[in-house]
Amino acid sequence: MSDDLEIAGASLRSRLFLGTGGIASPSVLAACLAASATDLVTVAIRRVGPDSPGSILEVVRDHGARILPNTAGCHTAREAVLTARLAREALGTDWVKLEVVADDDTLLPDVVELLDAAETLVRDGFTVLPYTNADLVTARRLADLGCATVMPLGAPIGSGLGITDPRAIAAICDAVDVPVVLDAGIGTASDAALAMELGCDAVLAATAITRAEDPVRMATAVASAVRAGRDAKLAGRIPRRESALASSPTEGLVGTG
Amino acid sequence: MSDDLEIAGASLRSRLFLGTGGIASPSVLAACLAASATDLVTVAIRRVGPDSPGSILEVVRDHGARILPNTAGCHTAREAVLTARLAREALGTDWVKLEVVADDDTLLPDVVELLDAAETLVRDGFTVLPYTNADLVTARRLADLGCATVMPLGAPIGSGLGITDPRAIAAICDAVDVPVVLDAGIGTASDAALAMELGCDAVLAATAITRAEDPVRMATAVASAVRAGRDAKLAGRIPRRESALASSPTEGLVGTG
Amino acid sequence: MSDDLEIAGASLRSRLFLGTGGIASPSVLAACLAASATDLVTVAIRRVGPDSPGSILEVVRDHGARILPNTAGCHTAREAVLTARLAREALGTDWVKLEVVADDDTLLPDVVELLDAAETLVRDGFTVLPYTNADLVTARRLADLGCATVMPLGAPIGSGLGITDPRAIAAICDAVDVPVVLDAGIGTASDAALAMELGCDAVLAATAITRAEDPVRMATAVASAVRAGRDAKLAGRIPRRESALASSPTEGLVGTG
C-alpha cells in the first residue's frame, strides 16, 4: 500500500525534503540526493543563477526531484512576493517555499509579513509552502489562507538543536488539515524521527546534511530516520509509563514450565 | 565496508537485539524477526520450555538468529548463576544476558548482586552481557570483570520513556572498551536512533515492539532507526549552536547572480 | 539598594503579579495577597462587577495592590479594545493586560489581532501589557508599538507545564528593552525561579496559586521563588560543564595539611 505524501495534487514518495544551502559542491549534492532518495529539493532563488552550467539546479533536475524555490533572505512581504514571481518566471514552477525573516541574526519568520505574502501569493496562483514558527494559531491562519502545507521550525535555522518544543509541533499537527513539514532545527537523525512521530508529514533537512562531516552518510541517516519515524507513528507506540512493567513474565522455571 | 558488531568473537550484522517478552504469538514473532532482520534474540529462560513445539525458540532458530537466554526474574546472584547454568545446559550456549533485579516493582538492577553474579559467571566461562543501570562506574567494573558488553538502561523496563539521562549513557560509551548496548526504556524509533547517536553499539528493544499496536511495523521502524542513528554517529553531526546560522547565503539576486 | 521594577513610570517592589482566576473566595484571595506581597493583581474585566460588595476588587484595593484589568475572553482586536475601554471607565486605570486569544480550547494568543489591538490601545493612551506567545519577533513588534511590557507565555494557560522552550524566553529577554513578564504556564515554584533566571523581569502566576491544594502556602512559595530567581540571575551563576569539577581540593591530609 502506498504511503505517498500528497501536496497540492503532487505525489511524493519520499518524506524527506532537502535544502541545498551549505553544500560543498554539485557532486556532493548529487551523492546526497542519491543517498536520500528525496523527491523535493529547495534552492534559494536569490543565490542560484538558473542557467549556470553544472549548477545546483542541473544536479537536482538530473536526480529527477522537484525543485522548490525559496525566498530566503527576504525581509518583507513585498520582497518575498517579487522573489517568488522571479522564481516562477525563471524556473517554470508555481511552487514556492515562502520565507520572510525578521532579521539576519535570528532568521525567525516575521509572521505579519509572512501572512501578508502568503495571502498575495495564494491569490496569485502559487502553491505556497510557508516557513513559519511553532505557533498553532499562525499555522492555522496559513492553512486557512490556502497554503499547501505549513512548515514550522523545530529550532532556529542552522542551530541543530532539534525540536525545542515538541508539544507545540504536535499541537500544530493536530490542528491543521494540510501537511505539516518540520523545517529548520534538525541536527541529526533522531530529530527527524521525532518530528515524524509527533505527527509531521515530512521533514526538511539542510545544514544537518550539507554541513555534516560526511554529508552523504548523513543523508542516508536522515532518510532512514524519516522512514523510521513515519513507521513508528503508524505502528502505534506503547504508552509512556512512570513505573516499570515486566516484559518477561517470570512464572515457571526451565524444566518445570 | 562491513560495519558488523563484534561481541566475544561473534559477528552480528544487525545492531538491533530483540526481546520476546510480551509477544502475542509465535507467528507475530516470526514476522517481527523478519521485519527487523535481527541477529540476536533474548528469551527469558525461566519462561520458555526449550522443547515445546511451535515455541519461541523454534521461531528464533528458524529465523537464524542467535538465542541469548536471560535471567529475568532473578533477585540474587545465586539465583541468576543457577538460571544461567540451566540455560547453558538446555540451550547449548554459554552466552547469557545477566539480569539481577532488586524487586519486581522497579525491575532495577541490584548492582551488588549483579557484580557478584557477573564475576562468578565470567570465571565459569560464560559470555556475560549484563543489564545494568546508567552508572559509569558500575559499567566500568563490569567491563573490568570480563563481561562481553555492558547493557545500561535508558529508563525503567517497559516504561517507554526513552533515555532519561542521555549524558549518562554517552559517558558510559566513552568510558568502557566493550560494546555498549542500550537496554530498557526504548518506547519508539527516535529513542533507538538517539541511543546510537550517543555512542551505543547496539540497542535492545522488547516491549516497544512486542506491545506496539502493530508490532511488525514497529520492528521495521526501530530497525531503520538503529541504522539511522548508527549512520548519523559515523557521519559526524553538526555542532549545536545557540543562535541561528543562515544555510542559504543571500548575496546576489536571480538575474544578477 | 532598591531593585524595584519600573513599568510605565510606576515602581513595583514585588516582581510577582497575581491572577485571580480560579480563586476559591475573597478571603482566600486576601490571604494569598498577604502571603505573596504582590503589588499588581490582574482581574478579568468581563467577569467581575466592579462594585459588587466583598468582591475581588475590594480585596485587592484593601491589600493596596494596583489593579490590572485584563481582556480575557476576547477573540478579536475590536472586542479587546472595547473591553479595555469599559475597564478604563469602570476602574479608573489606563493600564490593561491585553489578551486576544484565538479560541477557547488552546487559549493561545492570536498575534494578528493582538498587534492590531495593541496599536489601537497605545494610540488611545493606554498602558498596554500584552499577553503573547514565546516568539521574539512578535515581542519586538509589541515593544516597538509602545507596549509597556511584553508578557510571553511559558506554556498554555492553566497547563502547569512550566516553560516548555526556555531558549525562546531567554531570547525575548535579550531582544526587547521593555520589561518581560512570564505569563501563563507556571505550575510551581521552580518554574517561577527559572523564568527569572532566564532574564524575565517579573512573573505572573494565577492557576498555580489559586488552584493549588493550599493556595496561601503556594503564594508564599512562588513569591520566594521569584526572589530566588531574581537574586540568582543577578548573582551570576556558574557555567554549566559537561564534566565534573572537584569542589574540594584534595591535596594534604589532616595532620599534614
Place this chain on the structure above:
Amino acid sequence: MSDDLEIAGASLRSRLFLGTGGIASPSVLAACLAASATDLVTVAIRRVGPDSPGSILEVVRDHGARILPNTAGCHTAREAVLTARLAREALGTDWVKLEVVADDDTLLPDVVELLDAAETLVRDGFTVLPYTNADLVTARRLADLGCATVMPLGAPIGSGLGITDPRAIAAICDAVDVPVVLDAGIGTASDAALAMELGCDAVLAATAITRAEDPVRMATAVASAVRAGRDAKLAGRIPRRESALASSPTEGLVGTG
C-alpha cells in the same frame, strides 16, 4: 508549626547545607553563612587543618552551624573509613559525609566501596550521610545499612547541570524512609527549588554558591529557593495538563455580570 528537618535526632531549621570547597576567603564564607542561614556546613577533612586560626572551621563555628566533615578525595572504603576516624578525633563529631569516588575525573561514587565503608562506619557508631548516585536500589541499601540520610547526586560534582534525571530523584524520595539530601549538580536557584519539589528533604550546594560571581547573593538566592521548593511541595501543586485550562471564566460582561 515547625518544619525542622530531623537527622539522627538533631533538628535543623534550614534545609540548605553548604559546601565550602572553592570559597574565596573566610570572610566571604562568613557572609555566605549569614546570607543562607544554614545550620550544616560540610568541610573536606583532608584539606583543612582543624586548628589553623581564621580557618574555615572557625568561621563555621562562629556562625553556629554544625560541622559535617566529608571524606572528599577518598577512593576506597579503607581510605574513607580512616579519614572519617581522623575527622572524629580532630573535630569531635561522629557525623560524616561519606564520599568514596571512583576516580578524580568523574568524581562519581563507587557504590561498591561506598556500601562497604558505610557498613563499617555505621557499625563503628558514626552518623553516616553518604554521597551516592541517583540509583534507588543503592539508596535503599544505604538506608537499610543504617545511614542517617542518603545524598544522591543531581549531576556530576561541579557541573552545574542541575538534576539531569528528575524521575530518578523522585523515585528515591518515594523509596527510602530516611531524609534525602540532593547533593551535587546544583547550578542555580531553580535547581534547588526543583529538588525540594521532587521530594528531597534538603539540598547541599557548594560550587553553585562559592564560585558564583557574587557568592553572597547566590547564597541568598539558593536559600530562598530551598524554602520556595519546600513550600511548593507542601502546598500541593496543580496537575500538569497537556492542554489549556481557562483561569478566567468569561461569562458575563462588565455591567451585566
